[in-house]
Amino acid sequence: MNYYSEKDIRDIVAKVVNSSLGAAESKPKAADSNEGILVEVSARHVHLTVEDVEKLFGKGYRLTPKKMLSQPGEFLSNERVRLVTDKGFMQNVAVLGPERKRTQVELSATDAKSLGVNVPVRLSGDLDGSGDMLIIGKEGSICAKECAIIAQAHIHMTTEDAQKYQVKDGQRMSVQLASDRPVVLENVIARVKDKSKAFLAMHIDFDEANAACVNEGTKAFIVKRW
Amino acid sequence: MNYYSEKDIRDIVAKVVNSSLGAAESKPKAADSNEGILVEVSARHVHLTVEDVEKLFGKGYRLTPKKMLSQPGEFLSNERVRLVTDKGFMQNVAVLGPERKRTQVELSATDAKSLGVNVPVRLSGDLDGSGDMLIIGKEGSICAKECAIIAQAHIHMTTEDAQKYQVKDGQRMSVQLASDRPVVLENVIARVKDKSKAFLAMHIDFDEANAACVNEGTKAFIVKRW
Numbered sequence A, B: 001m002n003y004y005s006e007k008d009i010r011d012i013v014a015k016v017v018n019s020s021l022g023a024a025e026s027k028p029k030a031a032d033s034n035e036g037i038l039v040e041v042s043a044r045h046v047h048l049t050v051e052d053v054e055k056l057f058g059k060g061y062r063l064t065p066k067k068m069l070s071q072p073g074e075f076l077s078n079e080r081v082r083l084v085t086d087k088g089f090m091q092n093v094a095v096l097g098p099e100r101k102r103t104q105v106e107l108s109a110t111d112a113k114s115l116g117v118n119v120p121v122r123l124s125g126d127l128d129g130s131g132d133m134l135i136i137g138k139e140g141s142i143c144a145k146e147c148a149i150i151a152q153a154h155i156h157m158t159t160e161d162a163q164k165y166q167v168k169d170g171q172r173m174s175v176q177l178a179s180d181r182p183v184v185l186e187n188v189i190a191r192v193k194d195k196s197k198a199f200l201a202m203h204i205d206f207d208e209a210n211a212a213c214v215n216e217g218t219k220a221f222i223v224k225r226w
Helices: A006-024 A050-057 A109-115 A159-164 A206-211 B004-025 B050-057 B109-115 B159-165 B205-213
Strands: A037-040 A046-047 A067-068 A075-084 A089-097 A104-107 A132-135 A143-152 A155-158 A172-177 A183-192 A203-207 A221-226 B037-042 B045-047 B067-069 B075-083 B090-099 B104-108 B133-137 B139-149 B153-159 B172-177 B183-193 B201-205 B219-225
Touching: A037 A132, A037 A206, A050 A075, A050 A143, A050 A206, A067 A221, A089 A109, A104 A109, A104 A132, A109 A143, A109 A206, A109 B183, A109 B205, A143 A203, A155 A159, A159 A183, A183 A206, A183 B201, A183 B205, A203 A206, A206 B004, A206 B109, B050 B133, B050 B139, B090 B109, B104 B109, B104 B133, B109 B139, B109 B172, B109 B205, B153 B159, B159 B183, B183 B205
Parallel strands: A037 A203, A046 A089, A104 A143, A155 A183, B037 B201, B045 B090, B104 B139, B153 B183
Antiparallel strands: A037 A221, A046 A104, A067 A075, A075 A089, A075 A132, A132 A143, A155 A203, A172 A183, A172 A221, A183 B183, B037 B219, B045 B104, B067 B075, B075 B090, B075 B133, B133 B139, B153 B201, B172 B183, B172 B219
């Protein structure tokens, strides 16, 4: 028969406990004690290239800011466009500035159904194979190929926030919208940037907001990191 | 120095491991191995009393079935109504039959915003303090007090299903909509009835369906019981 010292036992127990805690850690956690994150709801909107702004609003035209948004430098412009498909249209659609390298239309799944277009759920900028859309402005129109997406829910954060919330740029998270009608979105992406380029906020669309009856005070909590 | 036999160590380790596994068990589980449940998406609709059917469609009138629904005896009728508030209206709204003991309007949060009414999230039948609505039919109109709710997501099941899924009537569950854009609804209610009165199906509204991009093949999985 073998005998073990107290230190041996402590070592064995520590090893076993750590391995079972390890298994437990891989399961989803209940809401962390993390500080809640501001939730911002994006309505349907359009980003345009300088070339497309000129085609839609006239030679030499540039977007004019109506209201600054929470992400540094981003703004809601005074300009509006109409989106048209063979199945329907939407008028008075917001254009966000400043101009970008690629034209992009962000819709909700409800919008996409109403326009009768097949639009993938994507992160901003990931446009290959996305939907086509006719965009009409005051002075002209463009037939924008591969521009239309349903925006994947994401959290903008600084590198400091990322450290605090223990996530990396591009990491997938499950995030609880802690409203009276609570919902967990399971495929939310962390978008981490320099302090000068990011402001901590979760961006969701109106389908997600209405499914959770999100209001101004609703906070988001990261409940799992994948 | 104390020495322990191998049996002593096994006992100590078993005790410690069980207590840490116990802690792990109390955390929410990842998707169970439960069979997936059919998801049905409810558009806005109205239930009417016999009296209100007569006020809207004429003396002696009864709702006529157009299509049977999954819940035994329930049907989509051929009749349609218009919903009106001081902020807006919705036409061609479905009426479900058979007639009920109380008139009830079920909207999505998107509908409620568009109609400019404050409508609570409730289970069917729980109407005290709910929203008012003007309902217009072919032959008349009613001003229905305390009738309008946003339907709380629920799962209809038989007593046999309830045993299988280990839930009771009225129990709250977290349920995953296992789509390409997965979402967990955290406040879903089990509605358990006799085999003759229930058919296993999860009922959600279009906000919840679109937030998760639910399609015909999407299944629901109970991931937590509260």
